[in-house]
Amino acid sequence: AQSVAQPEDQVNVAEGNPLTVKCTYSVSGNPYLFWYVQYPNRGLQFLLKYITGDNLVKGSYGFEAEFNKSQTSFHLKKPSALVSDSALYFCAVRDPNRGSTLGRLYFGRGTQLTVWP
Amino acid sequence: DSGVTQTPKHLITATGQRVTLRCSPRSGDLSVYWYQQSLDQGLQFLIQYYNGEERAKGNILERFSAQQFPDLHSELNLSSLELGDSALYFCASSSSNTEAFFGQGTRLTVV
Numbered sequence: 001a002q003s004v005a006q007p008e009d010q011v012n013v014a015e016g017n018p019l020t021v022k023c024t025y026s027v028s029g030n031p032y033l034f035w036y037v038q039y040p041n042r043g044l045q046f047l048l049k050y051i052t053g054d055n056l057v058k059g060s061y062g063f064e065a066e067f068n069k070s071q072t073s074f075h076l077k078k079p080s081a082l083v084s085d086s087a088l089y090f091c092a093v094r095d096p097n098r099g100s101t102l103g104r105l106y107f108g109r110g111t112q113l114t115v116w117p
Numbered sequence: 118d119s120g121v122t123q124t125p126k127h128l129i130t131a132t133g134q135r136v137t138l139r140c141s142p143r144s145g146d147l148s149v150y151w152y153q154q155s156l157d158q159g160l161q162f163l164i165q166y167y168n169g170e171e172r173a174k175g176n177i178l179e180r181f182s183a184q185q186f187p188d189l190h191s192e193l194n195l196s197s198l199e200l201g202d203s204a205l206y207f208c209a210s211s212s213s214n215t216e217a218f219f220g221q222g223t224r225l226t227v228v
Contacts, residue, residue, distance in 0.1 A: 041224075043121075046219075049215055104162055104175070110159060
């Protein structure tokens with residue numbers, strides 16, 4: 001069965017410092033991996049995805065994520081954090097073997113990122 | 118703007134009542150997903166429809182039901198509401214086997 005783990009409920013980092021939000025996954029076969037961000041009282045916004053190819057993927061707002069197959073991880077990173085990056089971040093995985101019926105996304109529990117000035 | 122529209126944005130209702138949440142997917146998206154987000158349970162998958170047919174069921178209570186219509190919009194019906202049903206309900210849609218796009222959600226408060 002597919003699953004996603006975000007081991008940290010909260011990550012705190014100073015503005016200007018690099019940030020990492022961790023994600024590990026469990027899925028049979030090659031996964032499709034995603035990061036979403038949620039600001040207060042808003043829906044989830046798509047940040048980036050890994051489907052195939054280069055293990056380092058770049059997304060919106062300067063975020064990037066590194067796919068590591070041997071460690072089954074897909075950590076979200078940003079070289080220099082901004083106060084405005086403070087939000088709830090979700091990692092998700094999709095099983096691509098569901099064919100045309102587009103299997104559901106499996107989400108982690110989310111990590112609250114706080115960037116202080 | 119994700120292109121997914123959910124109405125209403127806010128809903129306050131009493132215990133025991135029934136409500137209907139509506140979702141219009143992005144143009145051309147065949148797949149619609151419903152999720153419930155509460156503080157203690159996180160983001161819970163409820164149900165998925167693909168081109169009018171139910172495709173996957175998650176932690177959806179028997180008091181809840183959904184459907185997807187020929188024009189691809191979807192409705193989530195919640196009945197015999199309890200205080201614990203208070204949550205944010207999200208709809209998402211997808212047209213490919215990659216990312217899904219989420220609506221802004223409906224905040225349901227049961228009093």
